[in-house]
Amino acid sequence: MPEAPLQVRPASDDDRLPLAVLFAAVAEERDGIATEPPVDVEARAVSWTLDGTLVAVAGSEIVGSLHLDASRHGFGELGMAVARDWRGRGVGSALIAAAIEWARERGLHKLSLGVFAHNAAAIALYRKFGFVQEGRRVKHYRRASGELWDSIEMGLLL
Numbered sequence: 062m063p064e065a066p067l068q069v070r071p072a073s074d075d076d077r078l079p080l081a082v083l084f085a086a087v088a089e090e091r092d093g094i095a096t097e098p099p100v101d102v103e104a105r106a107v108s109w110t111l112d113g114t115l116v117a118v119a120g121s122e123i124v125g126s127l128h129l130d131a132s133r134h135g136f137g138e139l140g141m142a143v144a145r146d147w148r149g150r151g152v153g154s155a156l157i158a159a160a161i162e163w164a165r166e167r168g169l170h171k172l173s174l175g176v177f178a179h180n181a182a183a184i185a186l187y188r189k190f191g192f193v194q195e196g197r198r199v200k201h202y203r204r205a206s207g208e209l210w211d212s213i214e215m216g217l218l219l
């Protein structure tokens with residue numbers, strides 16, 4: 062369990078820079094999220110869509126974030142990241158639980174996402190909350206290395 066109490070709340074303006082810094086750090090891993098370096102942190106901070114963003118905060122540190130893009134067709138598309146040192150301690154679960162609640166409150170009927178096929182931790186997290194595989198996009202993402210990665214499409218009916 063986390064040492065500091067974990068809080069999940071909607072993002073506010075002051076969160077822009079730490080959100081962008083976290084995003085850039087996860088992009089540096091070149092593993093879990095589609096974006097690869099370089100990330101222009103300042104530009105990301107300014108352009109971050111706060112509406113639909115939830116942050117996980119431990120003490121005063123942002124240790125994870127989730128963005129839910131609510132479509133006008135009733136589904137919400139999500140993306141998320143947890144700081145490396147904080148993984149495996151329930152932060153991702155707290156964010157997904159809050160996102161499900163957030164989506165239900167707004168009357169969405171479904172959550173959906175795409176995840177790289179090798180991303181066992183993320184797939185396990187989504188399955189834990191009832192997401193099921195709906196399809197596979199073969200060699201969909203071209204990486205900076207030249208590799209072509211498959212993406213798994215997952216969905217959760219609310």
Ligand SMILES: CC(C)(COP(=O)(O)OP(=O)(O)OC[C@H]1O[C@@H](n2cnc3c(N)ncnc32)[C@H](O)[C@@H]1OP(=O)(O)O)[C@@H](O)C(=O)NCCC(=O)NCCS
Pocket residue numbers: 087092093094140141142143144147148149150151152153154155174175176177180181182183184185186189
């Ligand atoms: C995917 C990610 C968000 C998961 O966040 P997390 O805080 O580590 O998740 P949790 O600690 O809540 O773990 C959730 C469940 O996933 C599973 N899990 C966690 N880490 C795992 C791992 N390394 N391998 C397999 N399963 C794992 C466990 O079943 C766990 O549930 P349990 O502890 O109740 O059994 C995090 O690893 C991450 O940010 N990775 C990099 C960015 C990324 O991949 N984002 C998702 C893009 S689709």
